[in-house]
Amino acid sequence: GAVVSQHPSRVICKSGTSVKIECRSLDFQATTMFWYRQFPKQSLMLMATSNEGSKATYEQGVEKDKFLINHASLTLSTLTVTSAHPEDSSFYICSALKTGTGDPYEQYFGPGTRLTVT
Amino acid sequence: GEDVEQSLFLSVREGDSSVINCTYTDSSSTYLYWYKQEPGAGLQLLTYIFSNMDMKQDQRLTVLLNKKDKHLSLRIADTQTGDSAIYFCAERRGGSYIPTFGRGTSLIVHP
Numbered sequence: 001g002a003v004v005s006q007h008p009s010r011v012i013c014k015s016g017t018s019v020k021i022e023c024r025s026l027d028f029q030a031t032t033m034f035w036y037r038q039f040p041k042q043s044l045m046l047m048a049t050s051n052e053g054s055k056a057t058y059e060q061g062v063e064k065d066k067f068l069i070n071h072a073s074l075t076l077s078t079l080t081v082t083s084a085h086p087e088d089s090s091f092y093i094c095s096a097l098k099t100g101t102g103d104p105y106e107q108y109f110g111p112g113t114r115l116t117v118t
Numbered sequence: 119g120e121d122v123e124q125s126l127f128l129s130v131r132e133g134d135s136s137v138i139n140c141t142y143t144d145s146s147s148t149y150l151y152w153y154k155q156e157p158g159a160g161l162q163l164l165t166y167i168f169s170n171m172d173m174k175q176d177q178r179l180t181v182l183l184n185k186k187d188k189h190l191s192l193r194i195a196d197t198q199t200g201d202s203a204i205y206f207c208a209e210r211r212g213g214s215y216i217p218t219f220g221r222g223t224s225l226i227v228h229p
Contacts, residue, residue, distance in 0.1 A: 004160075032215060041126070043206065043221040044161075093160050097215055107217070109153075109160035 002028050004096045006110035013084055013117055021079045021113045023094030029074035030096035034107065035067070038091040050077040084117040091115075122220035124207050129226045136194040138223045140207030143188065148212035150183060152192045155204045155222065164192070164205075194225075202227045 003026040013019050023033055031052045036044040048069050049057045056069035066088075068080040077096075081088050091114050095107040122142045130136045142150070148169050153161040167174045167181045167190075174181045180193040190209075194201055204224050208217035 006160075034216070041221075043219045046216060049216070095161075106163065107215075109162070111160045112158070114158070 002096075002098050002106065002108040004094065004108045004110040006092075006094055006113050008113060009111060010114045011116070013115070015085055015117055016083055018080055018082045019084055019115060021081075021092055021094075021115075023077045023079070023096070023110050025075045025096040025098075025108070028096070028098050030077075030098065031074060032097040032099075033071060033077040034095045034097070035069060035077075035079050036093045036095070038093060038112070044093065047079075081115065084115070086117045089115055089117045121218050122207055122209055124205075124220040124223045126221065127224050127226070129228065130197050132197060132199060132227055132229050134197055136192075136197045136201070136225055136227075138192045138194075138205050138207075138225065140190040140192075140220055141188055142190065142207070142209045142218075144209060144211065144218070145188065146211050147188075147209040149210045149217075150181075150190050151206075151208040151210070151217060152179075152181065152190075153206040153208060153219075155206065157203075161206060197225075197227050199227045199229070201225060 005024045007022045033050040035047045047062045050069045050071040052071045058064045071077040093112045095109045098106045124140045151166045152164045155161050178195045182191045204222040206222045207220040210217040
């Protein structure tokens with residue numbers, strides 16, 4: 001199998017504080033992970049591609065200084081929302097790319113983290 | 119318009135078949151996917167189809183691809199209440215890791 005976990009599953013924080021979300025691939029190594037944001041009744045919006053040992057690649061319009069991504073090991077990527085504001089409240093989903101199996105390059109998704117900023 | 123389009127809602131009776139439709143615009147799409155998202159959870163890959171295939175069947179799921187019309191459908195036979203979820207269509211070009219997702223179709227199964 002291929003299991004991806006996220007922690008925490010739900011977090012409520014005060015405006016102005018920072019929150020760290022962890023994404024782990026539990027039974028495979030992932031050199032590439034992705035961070036998505038999902039708004040109610042909308043599709044997933046890719047925020048950034050996280051590569052182990054190098055800087056993340058951010059999509060256009062995503063503030064890299066606000067959404068800090070660190071991919072320090074082959075099984076862990078973290079997303080830190082800095083100085084959170086209510087408009088950052090959302091459902092954040094990570095995925096990990098399992099390579100070596102040939103196409104179609106399976107992405108395995110975590111269960112998501114619900115962030116609420118008060 | 120959006121690159122991948124889906125209707126937002128579908129309601130079916132338990133035991134009936136469900137058909138969820140999707141259209142895409144990129145003619146170079148190589149892989150097409152269907153993902154399922156249950157409430158408060160991440161996405162689960164249900165099935166995928168290569169662009170050189172017309173049909174793929176996996177138990178209760180049948181995927182049909184009309185490449186000429188860039189139309190993809192997912193048929194769920196004998197729909198159960200446990201099938202209630204959001205279903206995302208996605209397409210990806212060969213050589214790219216990143217699929218483009220539709221907005222998802224919310225399937226509601228009622229008794």
